[in-house]
Amino acid sequence: MIYSITLNPSLDYVVGLPKLALGRVNRLESAHKLPGGKGINVSRILEQLGISSTALGFAGGFTGQFLKQRLTALHLQTAFTPIADDTRINVKLKAAEETELNAAGPTISPAEITAFKHTLTKALKPGDVVVMAGSLPNGLPTTFYHDLIPLIHAAHAEFVIDTTGQALLDTLPEHPYVVKPNHHELAELFGDAEYPSLAATAAAGRRLLGLGAQHVLVSMAGKGALLITPDAAYHGFVQPGSVQNSVGAGDSMLAGFTGTYQQTHDALAAFKVALACGSATAFSLDLADKAMIDQVFATITITQL
Numbered sequence: 468m469i470y471s472i473t474l475n476p477s478l479d480y481v482v483g484l485p486k487l488a489l490g491r492v493n494r495l496e497s498a499h500k501l502p503g504g505k506g507i508n509v510s511r512i513l514e515q516l517g518i519s520s521t522a523l524g525f526a527g528g529f530t531g532q533f534l535k536q537r538l539t540a541l542h543l544q545t546a547f548t549p550i551a552d553d554t555r556i557n558v559k560l561k562a563a564e565e566t567e568l569n570a571a572g573p574t575i576s577p578a579e580i581t582a583f584k585h586t587l588t589k590a591l592k593p594g595d596v597v598v599m600a601g602s603l604p605n606g607l608p609t610t611f612y613h614d615l616i617p618l619i620h621a622a623h624a625e626f627v628i629d630t631t632g633q634a635l636l637d638t639l640p641e642h643p644y645v646v647k648p649n650h651h652e653l654a655e656l657f658g659d660a661e662y663p664s665l666a667a668t669a670a671a672g673r674r675l676l677g678l679g680a681q682h683v684l685v686s687m688a689g690k691g692a693l694l695i696t697p698d699a700a701y702h703g704f705v706q707p708g709s710v711q712n713s714v715g716a717g718d719s720m721l722a723g724f725t726g727t728y729q730q731t732h733d734a735l736a737a738f739k740v741a742l743a744c745g746s747a748t749a750f751s752l753d754l755a756d757k758a759m760i761d762q763v764f765a766t767i768t769i770t771q772l
């Protein structure tokens with residue numbers, strides 16, 4: 468089983484307007500409410516791939532209810548820990564540019580934290596993979612994800628944390644299943660300027676393997692992505708399409724890799740699905756569906772570096 472953990476999920480309120488005028492009343496052309504949060508997006512893509520997962524995290528109030536109802540309607544399994552405070556609302560503004568307004572989120576009490584850890588510990592079985600992604604709500608220490616690793620390892624399960632900077636470096640000695648910095652984050656991690664070539668980017672990615680990651684993906688938005696394994700490095704990209712949305716492309720990529728690798732233990736096969744999922748979401752208004760993932764998959768080009 469794959470468990471996604473979204474400690475700070477959201478109702479994503481996605482609004483469209485031709486042009487944003489700051490300091491004025493703006494009339495919207497479109498408005499949609501979606502279940503959001505990085506781990507939840509991972510579970511939604513896994514569901515499209517026919518891979519079962521359970522979404523864990525904290526959910527409360529009317530927004531928490533909305534989240535659970537919408538995920539159940541999408542056939543996802545959930546086991547959220549109830550909280551007294553309301554789940555947050557994040558606003559995604561689509562005008563000439565995309566602007567995201569992400570709230571800090573609710574405050575989690577010590578009793579709610581204990582209940583969450585209990586749910587996770589009871590659920591985990593050997594061979595499970597836990598994907599932890601997204602920001603931390605108030606009340607949780609910044610080390611919260613890292614502190615869950617011993618619980619996960621005690622169950623003989625694997626983990627993925629979608630994080631950046633020092634927090635990412637700190638997880639590497641614990642051997643994450645996969646890490647997925649984007650190329651800007653990778654350069655920042657090592658205090659470098661932007662890398663001049665794919666080979667230089669791959670060399671930096673290889674350093675993450677040396678520090679303990681099992682696989683490294685480097686996402687590069689419209690320029691595709693790199694896969695770096697102990698044996699080889701690959702660049703993959705898809706045929707350009709009409710970009711509708713960048714929210715959740717990274718989460719989709721992580722879902723495609725994690726789900727496929729857990730099933731096949733074939734990193735290159737997992738990379739292809741990851742590329743298809745990431746770009747299919749970029750080419751969709753919401754997260755990608757299976758039809759779009761299949762369509763994009765058919766256009767993948769892979770080059771070994």
Ligand SMILES: Nc1ncnc2c1ncn2[C@@H]1O[C@H](COP(=O)(O)OP(=O)(O)OP(=O)(O)O)[C@@H](O)[C@H]1O
Pocket residue numbers: 648649685686687688689690691692707708710713714715716717718720741742744745746749
């Ligand atoms: N404009 C695009 N065209 C084609 N594919 C894209 C585009 N944007 C993203 N993708 C695909 O999705 C993957 C992940 O996107 P990106 O590099 O933006 O990740 P990220 O920075 O982690 O994103 P996020 O903001 O979702 O966390 C890319 O590596 C690529 O495969």
Ligand SMILES: O=P(O)(O)OC[C@@]1(O)O[C@H](CO)[C@@H](O)[C@@H]1O
Pocket residue numbers: 475477479502503504505508557567569600601602603714715716718
């Ligand atoms: O505030 P965080 O937790 O960093 O990110 C939350 C979020 O922006 O991430 C997802 C896209 O990746 C959205 O569904 C959600 O609103």
